[in-house]
Amino acid sequence: LQGRLGPDGRLHAELTCDGVMLRGSASGPTADDQLFLSGSGTWDGPMDRPEQGRGSLDLPALVLRRSPYELRALAPLRLRFEQGTVHLDQVRLQTPVGPFEATGSLAEDSLAVVAVVAALDLSPLAPGLSHRPGRMALHLGGSAARPEVRGEADLSGVFLDSLLLGDARLRVAMVDTLAAEVQLLQGEPAAPVARLVLAVPASLLIRGVTAADEGEAVLAMDASGVDLAAPLSFALGQPTSGRLSMTGRVSTPLARLDSAWSWRALRGDLRFEEVRLQTLFDGDSLRLEVVPGGRVVAADDQVELHDLRIDLTRYSSTTRTFVPSGRLQLAGGLRSGAEARLTANLADADLLLFGGPAGRGSLRAAVSGTLARPEVQVDLEAVTDELGTVQGRLRGDATGGRLDATWTLGRADSLVLDGELPWNLAEGRLDYEQARLHLQSAGIDLALLESLVPELDRLRGRVSTDLRIAGLGDQLDLQGAVTVSDLEVGLLDIKPVYRFPGGRLVFSGRRGELQGFTSPATAENGTMSLTGDLDLSAPADPRYRLRLETDNLVCHYLDLFRAPEIDLDVTLDGSLAASRASGSVRLRNAVAEPILVAFNAPPVPPPPPTLRDAFLENMLLGIQIDIRDLKVDSELAEVQVSGAVDVGGTFYKPVFQGDIEIDRGQVFVLNRQFDFDRGRIVLNSLVPTRSLLDVAYDPFLLNPDLDLVASCKVTPIDEEDTEYAVTLSLQGPVQTASPEFTSDPALDFSGIFRLLAFGSVSSQLEYSAALGTAAGQLLSKKVEKVGLDEFMVLPSTRPDIGTVGQPSLRLGKYFDQLAFPLWVRYEAAIGEMSSGEVRTEYKLRPYLTLSGTAQSRYDRYGLGLGLKKDF
DSSP states (O other): OEEEEETTEEEEEEEEEEEEEOOTTTTTTTTOOEEEEEEEEEEEESOOOOGOOEEEEEEEEEEEEEEEEEEEESSOOOEETTTEEEEEEEEEEETTEEEEEEEEESSSEEEEEEEEEEOOOOGGGSSEEOOOOOOEEEEEOOOSSSSEEEEEEEEEEEEEEEEEEEEEEEEEEEEEEEEEEEEEEETTEEEEEEEEEEEEEEHHHHTOOOTTOOOOEEEEEEEEEEEOOHHHHHTTTTEEEEEEEEEEEEEEEEGSSTTOOOOGGGGEEEEEEEEEEEEEETEEEEEEETTTTTTEOOOOEEEEEEEEEEEEEEETTTEEEEEEEEEEEEEEEEESSSSSSEEEEEEEEGGGGGGGOSSSEEEEEEEEEOOOSSSEEEEEEEESSSSEEEEEEEESSSSSSEEEEEEETTEEEEEEEEEEEEETTTTTTGGGOOOEEEEEEEEEEEGGGGGOTTEEEEEEEEEEEEEEEOSSSOOOOOEEEEEEEEEEETTEEESSSSEEEEEEEEEEEEEEEEEEEEOOOSOOOOSEEEEEEESSSSTOOOOOEEEEEEEEEEEEEEEEEEEEEEEEEEEEESSSEEEEEEEEEESSOEEEEEOOTTTTTOOOOOOOOOOOOHHTTTTEEEEEEEEEEEEEEEESSEEEEEEEEEEEEEESEEEEEEEEEEEEEEEEEEEEEEEEEEEEEEEEOSSSOOOHHHHHOOOOOOOOOOEEEEEEEOOOOOOOTTOOOEEEEEEEEEETOEEEEEEEEEOOHHHHHHHHHEEEEEEEOHHHHHHHHHHHHHHGGGGHHOOOOOOEEEEEEEEEGGGBBOOOOOOOEEEEEEOOEEEEEEEEEGGGSEEEEEEEEEEETTEEEEEEEEEETTEEEEEEEOOOOOO
C-alpha cells in the first residue's frame, strides 16, 4: 500500500495484493476461515469529501472459505467508485448454490442492481436434497432509505433422498412491506397444493426492531391434499406416507420480536381438515388420522387446543385389515399470568401397537397450575390376555413426583412398585440421583409366564422380591434380594425337567450375587450349581460373571440324543458390550441316533437366516469338549467314538480344532456290515466357519478330514468255496471325499456291487434291478425308526403277481395290540407300485392262522386257513 497527500488535501493511494492470505481469529471469525486475495486498487480524491473521489478495485483472484463452504471469483472482480456511486463492472462468483452474477450500481439515493444465479443448486446446503438446476433472480431498486426489492426462485423435480417432493416457487417483493410467498406444486401436471405467505414491514429488515414499533408480522398458510411421503420418510428414516389439508394464520406484534419473545406474543388460528400418516412402528403398520375440525387457537396471551383427536389403527395380519387401536385426545391451554391445564387421554389402546403383549390399555395425563406451582396427574391401566393387569399412578407437584404401580397376575400374585422422583419443572430438570424406588412382591407364580417363552416346555416356581433402589444415575444403590423357590425349567423336547429348590439374587450397593442355586443329585439327575455376580458400577454397561457346574447331568433330546453323564464347568464373563464363554464340557456314555433318511417327509427347507445379535457377535468362545464312549446309532452306522474338540472364535465365526477316534463300530453298506479297522475325524480349522446355528444345521460345513477304513467278508452264493474280503476306505475332506471299495480276491466295482447287494458275482444279474435292490437294502434299517416291521427291495420270485425278475418292494406292519395279532403286508413291482398284492395274516392261536389276499391286477382274491407246528 502506497500513496501521497498533496498540499491541496487530495489523497492518491494504490493497493497491490499478491497472494495475500488472511485467517480468522478467536475473537472474530473462526480460525478455519480464510480469505485469499490477488489484485490491485486505486483511490484519488479530497480527504474531506470522499464522496467526490474516484477509485477502482481489480481482483483477478478472490477466494473466501468458511467451513464447509467456499466462494471464489469466476472472473476478475472489477468495481468502480465515482461521485458517491459504486459501479459493479464485473462481478462473477462461484457460490455454494451456483454461479452468481451481478451488475448495476449502488448510491445513497439510487439503487439499481440485478443479481442472478443461473443454475441454482441448493443441495450443498441441505444433505439429502436434490433437484434439477433452478434459477434465482433479484432486482434491487429505490434508495438506501427506502429500498425496493423484487425476487424469484424456481426449483423443479425436488427430491428428498430418492422420493419426489414436487416443484417449489419463491416470490419476494418489498416496498414498504416485505411479502414473501412460497408455493409447493405436486402432481402431473404440477399444481399448487401448499402456500406460505409471510408479510413483514420493511423497517424490520432495514433498522431492526424497537419497542415503539407498531404493526405485526403475519404468516398465512394453506395446504390442500399435500403428499407428505417424501418429508415424512426423510425425517423418520423409514417408508411413511401421509396427507395434509389445513388452513391457518399466525401473527405477532413487531414490538414483541425482541430477545424476550415467547409464545404469549402469538395470535392466530390453525385448523386441520385432513391429517393422515401411515408408517411402521415396532414391526406393525401404524396409521394415525386427525379427526377433521381440530384447531389450535392463540389470542390474548393464551394458546388453546380445541377438538384435537387422533385415531390410531394397526394392520392385522389375521384379518388383513386395519383394526382400531386407540384414540388420543388433546385438550386444554396455556394462559399468561393464570393457571394452565393440558390433558392427554389415550383410550382403548392396543398394546401390540407399542411392542407389548396382547391386550388393551388407557392413559390419562393432566398438567395444571404454573411452572412454579405445577400439578401433575398420570393414570395408567393395561389389561393383557396372558400377563394380567398393570395399574399405575403418578402424582406430582413443585418438588417432585410420587409413583405407585401394581402388576397383578392371576388372582393373588402381584408386584408392587412405589417411589419418588424429585424435579424442578421451572428449570426443566429431573433429579435422578435423589430418586427412590421400592419393588416388592410376596410371590409370583412363574407358570403364568411359561407361554411367553416358546423354547420352554415347563416353567414352575415362585419369585418374591424386596428391593430398594436409591438413585437412578451415578449414585445408584440397591439393597435387597430377589428370591426364587421350587424352580423347575423344562426345555422344549429336552428331558428331564431341571430343578433348583431355591436361590437368591442378593444386592448390596452396586453388586448383586447369586446365592443358593444348587440342585442336589436325585434318582433322575445329577447335581447342578449356578453361581455368579452382577456389577452395576457402570449402569449403562453392567458387568457380570456366571458359572454353571454340573456332575452327571442327564439330557435326553427327543429320540435323537441321550446323555446320562454330562459334566459342565462353563463361565460367562463380561458385559453387554463384550463377553467370553469359557470352560469345559465332558460327555460320557452318550447315545446319538441321528435320522439320516425320513420317509414321507417334505423337502428339507433351507436353514433360517442368521439374525445378527450384538451380544452373541461380541462373545468370544473358549470351550473344550471332551467326548468319551459316545455311541452313534443311525441307519448307516453303529459306532462308538471318543475325542476332544476345542471351540474358539465367536458365535458367528467359530473355529473348531480337535480330533475324534472311532473306537469300534460298524457301517452298513447294501445291508452288509463293515467293521471298522480304523477311524479318525480331524478338525483343524485355521479360519472361522459360519455361525454355530449354521453348523448345527449342517455339520458338513466344518469339512473335517477323514481317515476311515472298514472291512467285511462275503461268501457268494454261487462260489461257496471262495471268501471275499471287501475293504471300504474314505479319506480326505468330507466335502470332497468319495468312498473306495477294494476286494481280495480282486473284483471290479460292478463285481463288488453285485457281491454286496446279492451275494453273487454273476454278471447275469440285471444292473437296474441291482440298483433298486441296493436302495431298498440301504434303507432297510430305517424301518425301525418309522414303525415298519418289514421292508425289502429284492428281485421278485412271484409268478402269481407277474413280477418274476423285477425289482419289487415288500413291506409290512405287525399289530400286536389287537385281541388277535395281525400282519399286514404289501408287495408290488417298483415300476407298478399301484398294482400289487395285499396280504393279511390273522393269528387266531399259536398254531392257527387265518390269511387273506387281494390282487386287483389279475382279479384274484382268496382266503386261507393255516396250521403251524414246530418240531
